[in-house]
Amino acid sequence: MVVTGPISLAFVSLATTTYLFAADLQSDLPYESPGSTSAVLDVYRPDDGLQPGVPTILFIHGGAWYAGDKTDSPDFLTALADAGYGVVSGNYTRSSPEFSSYPQAVHDVKAIVKWIRTVGSELGLSPTVISTGPSAGGHLTMLLSTSSGIEVFEPLAPPPGGYDIQAAIPFWGLSDLVTQANDMGSSGPLAWFLGDIYDADCHDLYVEASPITWVSTDDPPIHLAHGLLDHLHPWRQSLELQQAMQSLDIHASAEYFVGGHGFEEYGGEWVAAAMVIDMIPELLAQGRTPDIDRDHDIDVDDLLVMLSNWSTCPELPADCPADLDGDGTVGLPDLMQLLNDFGSR
Numbered sequence: 001m002v003v004t005g006p007i008s009l010a011f012v013s014l015a016t017t018t019y020l021f022a023a024d025l026q027s028d029l030p031y032e033s034p035g036s037t038s039a040v041l042d043v044y045r046p047d048d049g050l051q052p053g054v055p056t057i058l059f060i061h062g063g064a065w066y067a068g069d070k071t072d073s074p075d076f077l078t079a080l081a082d083a084g085y086g087v088v089s090g091n092y093t094r095s096s097p098e099f100s101s102y103p104q105a106v107h108d109v110k111a112i113v114k115w116i117r118t119v120g121s122e123l124g125l126s127p128t129v130i131s132t133g134p135s136a137g138g139h140l141t142m143l144l145s146t147s148s149g150i151e152v153f154e155p156l157a158p159p160p161g162g163y164d165i166q167a168a169i170p171f172w173g174l175s176d177l178v179t180q181a182n183d184m185g186s187s188g189p190l191a192w193f194l195g196d197i198y199d200a201d202c203h204d205l206y207v208e209a210s211p212i213t214w215v216s217t218d219d220p221p222i223h224l225a226h227g228l229l230d231h232l233h234p235w236r237q238s239l240e241l242q243q244a245m246q247s248l249d250i251h252a253s254a255e256y257f258v259g260g261h262g263f264e265e266y267g268g269e270w271v272a273a274a275m276v277i278d279m280i281p282e283l284l285a286q287g288r289t290p291d292i293d294r295d296h297d298i299d300v301d302d303l304l305v306m307l308s309n310w311s312t313c314p315e316l317p318a319d320c321p322a323d324l325d326g327d328g329t330v331g332l333p334d335l336m337q338l339l340n341d342f343g344s345r
């Protein structure tokens with residue numbers, strides 16, 4: 001019998017389905033976020049267990065702030081776990097034509113960061129967090145990366161390590177909601193999210209909810225992906241954030257691809273996951289500082305961490321925060337950099 005195209009496709013599809021169950025999944029764990037209507041998250045781990053020091057990837061789903069779910073991108077999530085990462089995919093409060101979910105949705109994703117660094121740590125998840133997500137999840141990822149320490153977004157007491165994330169990889173997010181309202185109008189999901197159609201009266205609200213507003217020198221490295229043919233979120237939304245960060249010497253790389261809005265336009269969830277896996281080591285290396293344990297002091301504790309990792313780094317995907325210059329080992333150049341900043345904050 002000649003194997004025809006459709007049969008081959010069915011076979012591929014079957015293999016994909018099998019692969020979906022490779023990762024170890026814990027579903028619907030509650031996280032604490034007062035006022036949330038959907039404070040549950042899923043944790044994916046490699047089926048052969050999570051190695052120490054491997055960063056945690058936080059996935060924030062898309063859906064224009066009113067739709068979508070933490071289970072929307074199963075191939076993407078499974079591929080990341082299969083590459084060795086701990087992956088957290090959380091729901092957050094969604095809006096509707098009658099209900100604004102801002103700033104509750106931001107409170108929720110911040111609360112997930114807190115969960116990772118408290119409950120998640122007890123479950124073996126690393127407090128090193130890389131946030132990623134498409135569309136509305138891209139906007140919330142951008143906001144997580146720029147708004148650490150902004151009180152209006154952080155009603156809960158900070159966890160150990162605070163609300164800083166260590167890298168961000170937003171897909172076709174929105175960085176400037178004023179620009180978006182001017183370019184594309186705000187009636188519909190954007191107005192539902194913020195509870196108001198854009199005009200002079202609510203200008204400050206649109207500014208507050210814009211990730212670009214909060215760009216500062218202490219923001220983490222970022223890699224942005226955005227389609228040049230995106231007719232929902234124009235690609236200037238990523239370009240302008242990239243330029244704002246670069247003007248402060250923050251590492252901000254980007255890929256502007258020929259395509260529209262969504263993982264399918266990018267080449268599929270597997271391609272998107274492969275890009276994230278590829279980018280993480282470089283982004284983490286760009287964000288390293290002599291404050292190795294991230295307690296905002298550069299002191300003997302950091303020195304001890306460095307010495308305990310001397311002349312070696314764990315294998316990827318484990319992070320090697322003492323490798324300050326990112327050359328793959330911990331050595332004299334890293335020590336010199338630490339001693340140079342010793343005693344500062």
Ligand SMILES: [Ca+2]
Pocket residue numbers: 145146147148214215216217218219
């Ligand atoms: Ca900031």
Ligand SMILES: [Ca+2]
Pocket residue numbers: 290291292293294295296297298299301302
């Ligand atoms: Ca320190």
Ligand SMILES: [Ca+2]
Pocket residue numbers: 322323324325326327328329330331333334
């Ligand atoms: Ca080094």
